[in-house]
Amino acid sequence: xxxxxxxxxxxxxxxxxxxxxxxxxxxxxxxxxxxxxxxxxxxxxxxxxxxxxxxxxxxxxxxxxxxxxxxxxxxxxxxxxxxxxxxxxxxxxxxxxxxxxxxxxxxxxxxxxxxxxxxxxxxxxxxxxxxxxxxxxxxxxxxxxxxxxxxxxxxxxxxxxxxxxxxxxxxxxxxxxxxxxxxxxxxxxxxxxxxxxxxxxxxxxxxxxxxxxxxxxxxxxxxxxxxxxxxxxxxx
Amino acid sequence: xxxxxxxxxxxxxxxxxxxxxxxxxxxxxxxxxxxxxxxxxxxxxxxxxxxxxxxxxxxxxxxxxxxxxxxxxxxxxxxxxxxxxxxxxxxxxxxxxxxxxxxxxxxxxxxxxxxxxxxxxxxxxxxxxxxxxxxxxxxxxxxxxxxxxxxxxxxxxxxxxxxxxxxxxxxxxxxxxxxxxxxxxxxxxxxxxxxxxxxxxxx
Numbered sequence: 001x002x003x004x005x006x007x008x009x010x011x012x013x014x015x016x017x018x019x020x021x022x023x024x025x026x027x028x029x030x031x032x033x034x035x036x037x038x039x040x041x042x043x044x045x046x047x048x049x050x051x052x053x054x055x056x057x058x059x060x061x062x063x064x065x066x067x068x069x070x071x072x073x074x075x076x077x078x079x080x081x082x083x084x085x086x087x088x089x090x091x092x093x094x095x096x097x098x099x100x101x102x103x104x105x106x107x108x109x110x111x112x113x114x115x116x117x118x119x120x121x122x123x124x125x126x127x128x129x130x131x132x133x134x135x136x137x138x139x140x141x142x143x144x145x146x147x148x149x150x151x152x153x154x155x156x157x158x159x160x161x162x163x164x165x166x167x168x169x170x171x172x173x174x175x176x177x178x179x180x181x182x183x184x185x186x187x188x189x190x191x192x193x194x195x196x197x198x199x200x201x202x203x204x205x206x207x208x209x210x211x212x213x214x215x216x217x218x219x220x221x222x223x224x225x226x227x228x229x230x231x232x233x234x235x236x
Numbered sequence: 237x238x239x240x241x242x243x244x245x246x247x248x249x250x251x252x253x254x255x256x257x258x259x260x261x262x263x264x265x266x267x268x269x270x271x272x273x274x275x276x277x278x279x280x281x282x283x284x285x286x287x288x289x290x291x292x293x294x295x296x297x298x299x300x301x302x303x304x305x306x307x308x309x310x311x312x313x314x315x316x317x318x319x320x321x322x323x324x325x326x327x328x329x330x331x332x333x334x335x336x337x338x339x340x341x342x343x344x345x346x347x348x349x350x351x352x353x354x355x356x357x358x359x360x361x362x363x364x365x366x367x368x369x370x371x372x373x374x375x376x377x378x379x380x381x382x383x384x385x386x387x388x389x390x391x392x393x394x395x396x397x398x399x400x401x402x403x404x405x406x407x408x409x410x411x412x413x414x415x416x417x418x419x420x421x422x423x424x425x426x427x428x429x430x431x432x433x434x435x436x437x438x439x
Contacts, residue, residue: 024347026264108343110410112262122407151430159399169349170358194392198434201386205436 011037012044016058021101024108025055056115058105063119065099065126067091072130081138081196088134089160089188090181092127096164097176103165127157140199143206152195159191249287251277253298257340265295265348295348296357302341303361304334306371314378320385321432327375328431329424331368331398333415335405342406365402369394376435385435393431400427 015037019028030051034041048054071091078084096103106120131153135141141149163184167173173180255276259268270291274281288294309330312323338361345358369391376390404423413419 022350024264026262027266027347027351104346106410107406108346111343111412117410117412120407120410122403122410147426148430151426155396155400158403159396161403162399165402166362169346170355170362172349172355190389190392191395194389194396197389198393201388201434205433 006047008037008039008043009047012039012047012054013058013061016054017062017101017105020055020058020109021104025051025105025112028055030054055113059102059113059116059119062099062102063121065095065102065121065124067095067126067130076130076134081140082192084134085192085195086185086188088131089156089192090185092131092157092160093164093184093188094176094181095127096124096161097167097180100164100168100174103161104168123154123157123161127160128153131157135199138199140196140203142203144199144202148202152198156191156195160188163187248277248279248283252279252284252287252294253301256294257298257302257344260295260298260344261340261347265344265351270294295344299341299345299357300360302338303364304331304338304368305364306368308334309368309371311371311375314375314382314384319432320379320435321429324431325424325428327372328397328428331372332401332405332420332424334368335401336408336415339405339409343409365398369398372397379435383437386437388435393434397427397431 012033015035016028016033019032019036023029023032028051030044031041033054034044037044044054048057068091071087075084075087075091078087103122106116106122110117110120128150132146132150135149135153136144136146167180167184252273256268256273259273259276263272268291270284271281273294274284277284284294288297309327312318312327316323342361345361349358372394373390376385376388376394379385380387380390408417408420411419
């Protein structure tokens, strides 16, 4: 069997990812990589020539975040905006956190290495694409210009990314865990409500352009208020 | 003590901080010597120790100095008649520029996370950014009190915006963009317009 990517290579690259992320390129040593991969440092040199070449291979291999497809599809298919957005937020959070090493490397080393800059993502385009698609399909979002939907999606993905970085940087957490997901959940709920409120506000603004005689109670559209008692947003 | 004890304290301090953050970032904290920092800053090593005490204290000072701070942001007048989107644009720009200025220290703090393992150090920047978020929320509440914007969850909105400032600052720094790059202007323009629309008061 021809396998250009041996098990040893894989172990070295995984060890190297972590060492480069924790120490930064300058302070990372091939010895530390070898220790972390459980091999001799000569083996690292034999397989990857030198530190820079090893670093390049790490970035090549880990640059693209991999999503847990099953959970992603379930979230995308969830028609309840609240539940769907919460599930998506969790899929994204887990994805970013499991890619925290490469994200740290992007932040630390993009300025020093053009090949890192080329691969780097900060607001992941993959996550952004999924999130924009989900928002665009929501009835609440009907008629929203795609450019606005992208801005909203970008804010959301940036927020989840910042949360992941904060857990890592401020609390020195390196591994994803259910406990972490629980803590994140408490933080993301108000953000999701805010997102839905923003979408409702824009929908109402589109349906009721300024300068009409809209009821003072109303975030609800005018057609609805005529027939039904005011609901959400009209607690007065 | 003689008159020459602080001939150009402010200037030297700033030069040493700049030299330190560049050298720490290029060479790593451990391998950067105080004499190399002094040399790069064009000051005597004694001056460095007189101002900062130690390499560790210098690092701390550099990090603190380079963390964005609400006090550096001038808030627009509450009673102006400018369109709210136009009014928010310079404010968003100030916040983003402060985050851009923080990036060298931010990158450094990631490199040193293991070595320092210093919670206080990392919570410092967190608190300062929380301060900026609080400032922005208070400003929006005051606009609301003046009837200039609609009711909304300003705290959650501010969390979104400051997440964007941080992550976009990372992106723009990685691309090596100058603060007046068209990409940055386009970012400010689209978000201030969007916020203006979002917060437009119901007539």
